[in-house]
Amino acid sequence: KAGVTQTPRYLIKTRGQQVTLSCSPISGHRSVSWYQQTPGQGLQFLFEYFSETQRNKGNFPGRFSGRQFSNSRSEMNVSTLELGDSALYLCASSWTGPRGYTFGSGTRLTVV
Amino acid sequence: AQTVTQSQPEMSVQEAETVTLSCTYDTSESNYYLFWYKQPPSRQMILVIRQEAYKQQNATENRFSVNFQKAAKSFSLKISDSQLGDTAMYFCALTASIDQGGSEKLVFGKGTKLTVNP
Numbered sequence: 047k048a049g050v051t052q053t054p055r056y057l058i059k060t061r062g063q064q065v066t067l068s069c070s071p072i073s074g075h076r077s078v079s080w081y082q083q084t085p086g087q088g089l090q091f092l093f094e095y096f097s098e099t100q101r102n103k104g105n106f107p108g109r110f111s112g113r114q115f116s117n118s119r120s121e122m123n124v125s126t127l128e129l130g131d132s133a134l135y136l137c138a139s140s141w142t143g144p145r146g147y148t149f150g151s152g153t154r155l156t157v158v
Numbered sequence: 159a160q161t162v163t164q165s166q167p168e169m170s171v172q173e174a175e176t177v178t179l180s181c182t183y184d185t186s187e188s189n190y191y192l193f194w195y196k197q198p199p200s201r202q203m204i205l206v207i208r209q210e211a212y213k214q215q216n217a218t219e220n221r222f223s224v225n226f227q228k229a230a231k232s233f234s235l236k237i238s239d240s241q242l243g244d245t246a247m248y249f250c251a252l253t254a255s256i257d258q259g260g261s262e263k264l265v266f267g268k269g270t271k272l273t274v275n276p
Contacts, residue, residue, distance in 0.1 A: 079263070079264075081264070088266055088267075088268050088269070089249065089264075089266040091263040091264065091265075094261070094263065101261055102256045102261045102263060104263070134201060136201075136203060138203070143261070143262055144191075144253050144262050144263060144264045145191050145208075145253060145262070147205070147264070148205070149195075149202055149203035149204070150202065151200060151201050151202040152201045152202070154201075
């Protein structure tokens with residue numbers, strides 16, 4: 047079966063711009079979470095969506111937002127990009143939550 | 159707050175030998191899960207092994223096994239018969255409750271970079 051698909055793989059944006067990243071979970075999975083990975087901070091939880099509702103949010107500013115569609119596909123948006131937003135953004139999905147996550151290959155965002 | 163500590167930033171091992179990666183954690187919860195994930199250069203986080211805290215028996219998946227010491231809050235990963243394809247970053251992770259409603263997130267350690275040499 048198809049895994050978790052994240053698009054695009056790479057993205058270069060300018061400070062102040064906004065960006066939208068996409069995640070297509072494994073078919074049937076209702077829980078989708080996003081994590082930010084940086085060399086300095088490591089892996090940090092951004093938010094989780096379950097059946098189109100944001101169930102949890104990590105400690106990130108309001109510039110980071112997301113949504114989940116009826117087919118469980120999820121998008122995350124970052125507005126007013128800062129240099130520090132450069133990171134690998136990983137999406138994970140499962141039937142219920144983090145106890146059974148499958149991760150995608152991530153989107154590498156570079157802000158210049 | 160739940161924390162995960164990996165004290166070995168880098169390790170190396172010869173092909174076919176055995177290596178052990180260390181992980182300690184802290185949590186006040188009684189019902190939690192522990193994981194080891196592998197992240198090769200392809201960037202995808204791949205689940206290596208999972209341990210449920212209420213199970214005393216150590217989890218095993220082929221060449222990968224864990225030594226789960228609940229009282230010591232230790233969760234080490236042993237890789238037997240190391241292969242070149244095992245070269246990757248390895249992350250230890252713990253499920254952590256976010257609120258009283260049972261919602262959870264994963265808390266990760268900083269990772270151990272493992273290199274398997276031919």
